[in-house]
Amino acid sequence: MTSITRNLPWFIKDLGVATVGQKCYVSLVENLNVEDVECLKYSLSKGLGLGIVLGGSIMKVPQLLLIVSAKSARGLSLSAYTLETLSYAITLVYSYRNSFPFSTYGENFFLTLQNILITFLIIHYPASRLTRPRSSSAQRLTLAIALTGVAGFALYSIPPATLSALQLATIPLSLFSKIPQIRQNQRARSTGQLSAFAVISQIVGCLARLFTTAAEVGDLILSAGFALALLLNCVLGVQMWAYWGKDGKEASIPVVVTHTENEKEKIPAAAWQQDGKVEVVVPPASPATPGVRQQPGRRWARKVD
Template identity: 20%
Template sequence: MLIVLLLFSVSVQLTSQKNDEQSEGYKLIIFSESCYDQFFGETELSNQCISDTISRTISILMIAFAILNQLPQILKIFKSQSTQGISFNAYYTELYLFSFITAYNIYKGTKFILYGENVIVGLEYCVVLSLFLFYDKDLNFHQWLFKAVFFITINTPLFVGLGPQWIFDMTIYINMSLLFMARFLQIRLNCRNRNTGQLSLLTQLQNYAGSIARLFTLFNDDADFSYMIYVLEDNIMGTILLIQIYNTWRAERKKNKNSDDKSTELTCKEIKYDQI
């Protein structure tokens, strides 16, 4: 499955690069024709050209490495054979988010490199949700299948252009709500369990770094203001999750240290003076 996702990410990246090169005349993938002349010619290099090139490079790298986003989480679930501490509803809700944000950008005609990572990560979310079938005893196949069919039914019209006009106009606001709900479900579960279970720190760090980088590219490319607010919301909620993971790690470390100290104290008490 991961190999298929990797091949898909490479293909969509190459397709997007080809389309961009044909429509905007890019050279060596990251340089526009004017910037290429400035970087490698005698033309004076402008700040705008440097900013555009950095922004495009970041966007392409985000798409290329999107396959690695959920890999730590997938491997951690396989290793522990458990989804404890991971909210199925949070992942399921956020999957709608990735689907809607893709439909929204297609509707708006946004360049693929500004949202392509959402397509890749959305497919990885499908893999994570599939793992719940094997490692979550509270979720049966019929429940999972119903949610999968419902997801396909809701999203198919958006991608084939059959959805009503107002849906596309409201998609970004729907995504803001979905993002808040998805992250809130996971944050609430963490608070309820007082730990983050099998939630992967590396995956959350990648999400956070990606949202920071995406925010830079959006400001540089003068993207839709509503989309900027959505990415900023992603940054804030991601920060809360990272704080929760850090607090869990600190609490477990303190607990282990106290256990070691208590074990050492008991061992010392068991030693008799005539044994020294």
């Protein structure tokens, strides 16, 4: 068997050496030494790390598609995504500037980009089309893009000591980034457009990252951050399970009253929330009179912009 493993095509050998290193490749692949615990542990860490990076490249795509297809960011907290994006960006720059292996932080690159897009979409699609004009959303979006560029340049340029302090600050930052979303879910009794795939992927990713960080980097600051993120993502997972299929508590809806010649029509001011249409049944204007045939209540649908 070793005669085969020692004569594998060059591109397979180069890929293996690049992934686990020359020593572990020779031990595990060429010599089939399955008792080499250190190399087995290191190879498992590398495999998990690459899997997390690949998973991170699509982790938030379902969330993006949910927002775009619904043209709504209902249930998503802008402050939560802003803080989470900043946390991802700090970890990305900190790991890159400390020359950590890409397999230990690569998903942060993709998650930062995806979170930036989600944050922009939350700003672009207002929570209420009745209260926020489109021009206001455009101005806020322009300001968000400018602030993103400034923050990226600042993170890349600051001294290493300051960057280390910022990485330490990602621990409370992770806490504050999840709490607004958790509170919003609890208050609404619904997770809105929050993606179950994204939440579950983050839980699995944090578990795997705890292992890979301990095996390859040994950075206590990174490990503490992943441990806290795992705890908070588990809380989101429990909320996702508890509120699955629920649209949230019925809020009190103001009523707009308009008068016609013979009757009053009551139309919910937030009727646009139900597919843009509302059905209203208008009862007869007066009680039935003997000998006079009454018209039945009129049923009609009104389009509300």
